[in-house]
Amino acid sequence: MATIMLTFRGFLLKYCQELAGAQTSSLKKLFAIAKQGRPRVFEPLLLLALCDHREGYLMKQAVGSSVFETYRSMTASFHQSGLALERFLDTLPERSRYKRPLIAWRAENARKQTNRQTLQRVADSLAMLLEQKGISRAEACRITGLNKGNFYAFLKGDASKLSRSTAMRAYGTLRSLPSSPPSQQVDRAATS
C-alpha cells in the first residue's frame, strides 16, 4: 500500500476533526464544538478557513467569542505578509499555537518517510539474518507463518508487501533463533 502524504490543507481538516472528536468538515459545526469545550480546535480551524479562503465566514461565527480578536489579528497579519500560509506560519515564534499544526504536519510526513526507510532496512537486515542463521527463505516463511510471495517480494525491496508490525514480528522471531553451526552453513551452500 502506497504511503499517502497529506497536503497541509488535508492534514488541517483531519487535525480539526480529531481534536473536535467529530467527522465533519463544517466550519460552523467545528467552531461550535471548539466553543463548547474543545479550545484546541480554534487555531487549526482558522488555518483551515484560510486555506479555503473562508476566513470571512469563520469570523462571522467568531463574533462575540473569546477568539474573535485573535482571529482578526492573525488574519490581518497573514494577509499583510503576502506570503503563502505555510511560509507565513514559519515566521511565527516556535511556541505559537498557530504554528503547531504546521509542525505536526511536517512531523507526520517525516514519520511516514522514516517508516518507509526503516522498512527497507528491515528487509536488508532480514536478508542478512537468513544468511547468518543459515535459513532459507522458504524455511523462514514456515517458521514465521508468512506468505512466500509477500516475503520474497519484501526481501527484494517491495516494502508494501509486509506491514511494519508483521515485518518486525518476523525479524524478532528469526533473530531469536540460534545460528546454525558453520558446517551446516557450508552444507546448505553446497546444496543450494
Place this chain on the structure above:
Amino acid sequence: MDKAELISKLKRIDEDIFFSGVLQEGQRVGIIIVGAGALLLSNLSSKGATKDVDVLRAEDSVKPFLLHDADFNSQCAAYEACLPYNFEDRIKRIDLNTYALDIYVRRLKTWQ
C-alpha cells in the same frame, strides 16, 4: 494517548533507531522520561493518559528520532532544576523488550 499508545510509539522509535545505523552493533542508549508519561509507564497515572511525553535526557544521536514525533518534547529544563541531587541513581528501567533504547523513569519512593 494512553499507555498502550505510548508504548507503541516508544517501540516504533526504538525500531527506527535500531535500523538507522546510528548506533554500533549491540550498542544501547538510555533516555529518561518524566512527567505524565513516566507516571503512565509506571502504572501510577490517575488519568490513564498523557497529551505529550517529556524527555529529560537523551543522547544527541537519538534525539532527532524522539523529537520527530510531535508528541515528544525535551523542553523540561525547569523540571530538572527541581529534581533531587543524584536523581540518576534513583531511576528505574522500564522493560519494553526494545532493541536499542533503555527507557528510564523515576523510581517510586526516592526519598528512602
